[in-house]
Amino acid sequence: MRTSAAEIRDHAAATLSPETQQRLEQFLTPAPVADQAASLFTPTRKPVRILDLGSGTGILAAAVAERSADGSSVVAVEQDANLAADSERTLSQVCHNTKVINASVFETLLDPVFDRVILNPPYKKISPIRIPTSAGDVKVTNQYTAFMVYAIQAMADGGECVAIIPRSWMNGEYFKDFRKWLLDECSIDAIAVYGSRQDHFKDMDILQEIMLLKLTKQAQRPDVLVYASASPSLPLDRQQAERVPFNQLILGHDRIIRVQRQNPRLAGFDTLSEQGLWVSTGKLVWFRNRDILSTQDTPGSHPLYWSDNQAGLLTPHPVECKREQWVTAQADARNVLLPTGSYCLVNRFSSKEQARRIHASYLQSNTGFVADNKLNYIHQGTSRRTIPLPDDIARGLTLWLSTSIVDEWYRQISGSTQVNATDLRQLPCPSRSQLAQLAGKLPIEDDLDQERIDHAAEGLFSWTTAS
Ligand SMILES: C[S@@+](CC[C@H](N)C(=O)[O-])C[C@H]1O[C@@H](n2cnc3c(N)ncnc32)[C@H](O)[C@@H]1O
Structure with missing residues (x-):
């Protein structure tokens, strides 16, 4: 009998070893959020190459593959052997051409060929490291920005990336280097900030404010689609969103990114x-x-x-x-x-x-x-x-x-x-x-x-x- 991606995810979520879950930050995406994330990619009739970094049970890549044309392929990278096996099971049901790499993202060499990159990485703080890129070293201070640097480097020109990440990279001194690098490499196309912190990961005990970020590897587009208070329970296309000129979202030399157009009453100051x-x-x-x-x-x-x-x-x-x-x-x-x-x-x-x-x-x-x-x-x-x-x-x-x-x-x-x-x-x-x-x-x-x-x-x- 076919077990759905959601069932494999729910079973894994209920049976994760608490020690490994903490160490590798295995907070698995529920099916409705995976669907919302996948819905942000631009629909295309052409086959696409899909990449999922830290794939867990593979629920994110599966949601993308299900929406993609025949002939598409998936590469998933997952460090935990049990979850890598779950990824194999999930993905084999939705795509004929899949490869699951059971290794650390940081030790996996990926060519920049991917049209659709999706990820919900671990979020932990790390001691600052510098990741080499073609545009120079990027300083990162936690796991999720490190994963993002790898994800963005694996995108083909014109490729798209959707990430489920905390909101913290958008402001503050710690993320300045990463923010500037990301804004030079990609266009921010859509931002969806979840209004409430826990709703969307109910069974996973997540406390940070989380967002969906959609990027395209190309020069910045003039407008960004902003869902300032997204709900995890409704498809995104049925939720309130606004197209905001990019330059109204960016602040100052440190490139702070806000999630809403500034209150016009503040504009004169x-x-x-x-x-x-x-x-x-x-x-x-x-x-x-x-x-x-x-x-x-x-x-x-x-x-x-x-x-x-x-x-x-x-x-x-x-x-x-x-x-x-x-x-x-x-x-x-x-x-x-x-x-x-x-x-x-x-x-x-x-x-x-x-x-x-x-x-x-x-x-x-x-x-x-x-x-x-x-x-x-x-x-x-x-x-x-x-x-x-x-x-x-x-x-x-x-x-x-x-x-x-x-x-x-x-x-x-x-x-x-x-x-x-x-x-x-x-x-x-x-x-x-x-x-x-x-x-x-x-x-x-x-x-x-x-x-x-x-x-x-x-x-x-x-x-x-x-x-
Ligand atoms: C937040 S969970 C998300 C899993 C899955 N993408 C999802 O959305 O349900 C992060 C995943 O990354 C894996 N992981 C942690 N560190 C990793 C690393 N260095 N390389 C590859 N996978 C890693 C964890 O085992 C976990 O499955």
């Missing part, structure tokens, strides 16, 4: 860095400086700020918490001290439960101080030199970063709970005189109501339109 503002990360790594942390204010000591000190829009000091609130005078020799003055502090990590990603707070310090490295601080210097902000700008900026429109902007840029300095530098920001006027509208308090902040910022948009 320059970025934070264009306003001469700079985002730096707090300089104190506590576990390397345990010897200077202090619970008491002693002669020569300096205040130490953690995200625990952020209270609403203010940054009180000292506060009751588990963290030491001072560093001793020895800090002076460690290059961690920031100069007296006004700043806007921003958390670097948020939790899923928090209503906002960005938590900004105003700090006016009348003495040199230290910020923990889980905080970013905004100033008007450079990466090498910290220069505090004029006080009204620090207050106006804190209010601006606390608006709903800024939080929404950040969510479009990043699918994770981290708040990166690199991304914040691209944040649309009112001019300095507008920030000063905003500061004049509302006092900074610990429990300012969101509506009042948003209402005060409303005026900024009319100033933009008027100017």
Whole structure:
């Protein structure tokens, strides 16, 4: 009796050895998601050469082969012997010309001949490695981007690739090199971001925000088809999508990619860095400086700020918490001290439960101080030199970063709970005189109501339109 690709997958998912599953990250794609991924390829009557990297039970390649013309062929690479055998079984039912290679993708030499490359790779972080390509080395920091570099190199000119991957490569410093390389090699044709994290891999316990990415090996097309909030349970062609000009999705020198057209109300603003503002990360790594942390204010000591000190829009000091609130005078020799003055502090990590990603707070310090490295601080210097902000700008900026429109902007840029300095530098920001006027509208308090902040910022948009 014929066992379907979905049945082979479900049986494998239920019987995977927990140890191997963890080690090789065997999170198997459910049949409806495999179908959605395969549906993104351009239909053609010509036979195609299909490649599946880290094929698991072969469900992805099978979904592509089922939609392809007679005479098509499949190559699947899978490191786990049991799953490689499952791939053989799955694929032999849908294609006459299949080859399953039971080896690591990183040890398999593939010619750039494939018309359809599909993959749902492992996602784990790795220590940074450089993968050689014809366009130079590409630095990657996790498994999925490493797989993507191999996948893209195996594509024929005009070939297409569909990947099920996390959203994290689209922003942040870590993925900069990979992003630039990918954008030079391929056209991004479609992006589908799943609205909810777990829906689509219900039996697999996946927590990251996941997307489908469709690429073609050719110069970038003018538009990208974007499903900003895709659902795994309906075919994609029955879901809401928008064609967005590519250049509206790309931000700045670091080529950050957003998933939605920018809110037009932000269009008149320059970025934070264009306003001469700079985002730096707090300089104190506590576990390397345990010897200077202090619970008491002693002669020569300096205040130490953690995200625990952020209270609403203010940054009180000292506060009751588990963290030491001072560093001793020895800090002076460690290059961690920031100069007296006004700043806007921003958390670097948020939790899923928090209503906002960005938590900004105003700090006016009348003495040199230290910020923990889980905080970013905004100033008007450079990466090498910290220069505090004029006080009204620090207050106006804190209010601006606390608006709903800024939080929404950040969510479009990043699918994770981290708040990166690199991304914040691209944040649309009112001019300095507008920030000063905003500061004049509302006092900074610990429990300012969101509506009042948003209402005060409303005026900024009319100033933009008027100017
Ligand atoms: C996230 S699972 C996805 C499996 C399958 N593509 C699917 O979508 O159901 C990743 C697969 O890659 C395999 N894998 C992990 N590291 C690998 C490597 N270096 N080379 C080849 N396969 C690998 C795992 O065994 C696993 O089957």
